[in-house]
Amino acid sequence: MSRKFRIQQARLVGVSLVMALCSGLFGQQSSVVSEQAYGLEVNTESSGLLQSPDTESVTEQRLAELEEMVRELREKSAKKTLPSVTINGVFQADVGWIQQDLASRQKYGDIQDGADFRRARLSAKGSLTETTNYFFQMDFGFFGRPTFTDVWVEQTQVPLLGNVRIGQWKQPFGLEVVSSFRYTTFMERSLLFQPFTPFRHMGVGFYDHTEELDATWAASVFRSGQDQFGGTLTDDGGWGTAERATMLPMWEEDGKRYLHLGAGHFFHAPPDETYNFRTIPEFYIGANGPGAVGTSGQAVPGGANGTPFFLATGNLNLSSCNVMGSELLWVDGPISLQSEAMVTMCDFQGQSCALPGVYAQAGWFLTGEHRPYDRRLGTIDRVIPKENFGYNAAGGSGAWEVAARFSWLNLNDNGIQGDS
Numbered sequence: 001m002s003r004k005f006r007i008q009q010a011r012l013v014g015v016s017l018v019m020a021l022c023s024g025l026f027g028q029q030s031s032v033v034s035e036q037a038y039g040l041e042v043n044t045e046s047s048g049l050l051q052s053p054d055t056e057s058v059t060e061q062r063l064a065e066l067e068e069m070v071r072e073l074r075e076k077s078a079k080k081t082l083p084s085v086t087i088n089g090v091f092q093a094d095v096g097w098i099q100q101d102l103a104s105r106q107k108y109g110d111i112q113d114g115a116d117f118r119r120a121r122l123s124a125k126g127s128l129t130e131t132t133n134y135f136f137q138m139d140f141g142f143f144g145r146p147t148f149t150d151v152w153v154e155q156t157q158v159p160l161l162g163n164v165r166i167g168q169w170k171q172p173f174g175l176e177v178v179s180s181f182r183y184t185t186f187m188e189r190s191l192l193f194q195p196f197t198p199f200r201h202m203g204v205g206f207y208d209h210t211e212e213l214d215a216t217w218a219a220s221v222f223r224s225g226q227d228q229f230g231g232t233l234t235d236d237g238g239w240g241t242a243e244r245a246t247m248l249p250m251w252e253e254d255g256k257r258y259l260h261l262g263a264g265h266f267f268h269a270p271p272d273e274t275y276n277f278r279t280i281p282e283f284y285i286g287a288n289g290p291g292a293v294g295t296s297g298q299a300v301p302g303g304a305n306g307t308p309f310f311l312a313t314g315n316l317n318l319s320s321c322n323v324m325g326s327e328l329l330w331v332d333g334p335i336s337l338q339s340e341a342m343v344t345m346c347d348f349q350g351q352s353c354a355l356p357g358v359y360a361q362a363g364w365f366l367t368g369e370h371r372p373y374d375r376r377l378g379t380i381d382r383v384i385p386k387e388n389f390g391y392n393a394a395g396g397s398g399a400w401e402v403a404a405r406f407s408w409l410n411l412n413d414n415g416i417q418g419d420s
Contacts, residue, residue, distance in 0.1 A: 096307075114306075119142070147228040148229050162209075164206045177193070177199055180379075185336075190359035196323050260329040260330075263326055276313055279409065336370075340358070368386055
């Protein structure tokens with residue numbers, strides 16, 4: 001008995017799967033499968049299959065088995081394979097011109113114009129298990145190339161602590177410190193960054209957040225004063241602690257409007273009880289000078305030249321100091337306001353000293369984007385352009401922002417002289 005069936009399908013799983021299904025349903029009889037505009041036509045000859053009252057139930061069973069097979073294949077392809085690794089790279093190039101008056105030349109010498117790769121980094125990150133993550137990053141643009149930046153491993157879902165991290169990373173103090181340079185408004189951080197914050201150090205710490213993602217907290221203990229490879233060598237001081245807490249009293253329009261508030265503390269016992277509070281002018285251009293010359297006649301990289309420190313106290317004899325900090329970030333669509341204030345308190349030559357500083361900045365996205373926020377870490381996140389930048393038909397204007405910042409720092413108090 002010859003019958004003709006037309007199987008209408010919205011999506012074709014694949015001709016091979018359909019043929020396998022037909023073979024299972026209709027036995028080894030001759031069949032022809034042809035694709036047409038709106039489905040598949042299957043011509044088959046069967047001598048008794050269609051006469052069975054169980055044919056419809058068998059068909060439904062086979063279809064159910066096929067659907068289960070496709071579901072399992074999808075789940076397997078979507079499942080995270082461990083261990084995993086993701087390779088990333090990023091660079092920043094800077095060009096600068098300096099105009100000096102006579103007083104500036106007399107104080108700092110000739111600050112030359114220049115261009116350099118401010119940062120050039122390669123990183124690998126991933127997971128070893130479902131609860132163990134790692135990160136390894138090198139910077140090839142910093143003096144002393146190459147340089148370790150973040151090198152750590154962490155365990156998640158730890159009772160009471162949340163996430164525990166060991167290695168070198170940006171210690172939890174200050175919004176500018178913990179946020180990536182890829183997402184901050186300016187290429188250089190504010191005047192407060194170098195003299196008052198811990199930044200990257202080798203240590204151990206933990207961090208976590210509330211289930212509602214409206215607050216975060218973190219703390220760490222670490223060695224300070226290390227070289228560009230994370231090494232430290234001292235038996236007098238050379239350690240510190242950092243603590244940070246943040247909250248989101250306002251979160252609206254899926255993160256297009258929010259208010260971030262934060263507070264932090266940094267305790268520092270400097271190596272050999274010696275510390276120099278100093279900072280560059282939120283701008284840096286530099287290059288290596290010539291070093292040793294071998295028989296090839298080609299000099300190897302020598303000393304570093306570049307933008308000098310504008311404010312510096314010189315080496316001070318300090319057993320310890322404490323830095324208190326506050327954070328504010330307000331975003332209303334394309335407009336953002338950001339500010340941090342810090343004060344360093346220490347004893348110098350038997351007298352209590354307080355060195356304050358503050359910065360405030362405002363930004364406006366001309367193309368309508370907003371400054372995103374990572375609620376799990378309490379940090380600034382990546383700006384996603386509404387249109388990709390390009391000149392072809394699929395391209396657009398990209399994301400453009402205008403911003404301005406005011407910074408103030410005072411390094412003078414009770415015998416400490418670092419200017420302001």
